[in-house]
Amino acid sequence: MTSPSLLLYPELHRIAPERRPELLERARHQPFDWIELAGLGAAVVLVAWASRGIAASMPGLVGSGLASVIVAFPLVLAVAGPFYWRRTRRALRDEIERQARDERRAAP
Numbered sequence: 001m002t003s004p005s006l007l008l009y010p011e012l013h014r015i016a017p018e019r020r021p022e023l024l025e026r027a028r029h030q031p032f033d034w035i036e037l038a039g040l041g042a043a044v045v046l047v048a049w050a051s052r053g054i055a056a057s058m059p060g061l062v063g064s065g066l067a068s069v070i071v072a073f074p075l076v077l078a079v080a081g082p083f084y085w086r087r088t089r090r091a092l093r094d095e096i097e098r099q100a101r102d103e104r105r106a107a108p
Contacts (some may be wrong), residue, residue: 001009005024008011008085009024009088009089009092011089011092011093011096012092013052014044014096015096021069021093022089023092024092026091026095027087027088027091027092027095028088028091030087030088030090030094031038032083032087033087033090034086035083035085036083036086036087039080039082039083040064040080041078043080043083044076044080046075046079047072047075047079047080048072050071050075051068051071051072051075052068054071
């Protein structure tokens with residue numbers, strides 16, 4: 001596991017290194033909760049509004065569609081990315097708690 005993953009997801013420190021990739025992959029496929037869905041929806045609206053205004057003020061780019069894409073991509077990463085990150089961290093915590101419960105039940 002690379003150190004950027006460990007920095008982004010400190011929960012991985014509690015997991016055995018050989019299990020980290022599988023657990024992280026499962027966490028990335030968990031459903032979003034209502035806060036994350038609302039945040040993603042607001043991010044899309046905000047980015048669409050902001051990129052249209054910013055792209056309109058950028059003369060010289062080939063077409064407004066290309067300008068919108070160039071402007072929108074980093075905005076989407078900055079505004080919507082934290083909601084994806086939150087979902088993955090939440091799913092990792094849930095999985096760690098589930099494994100701890102299973103281990104306690106299996107212990108004699």
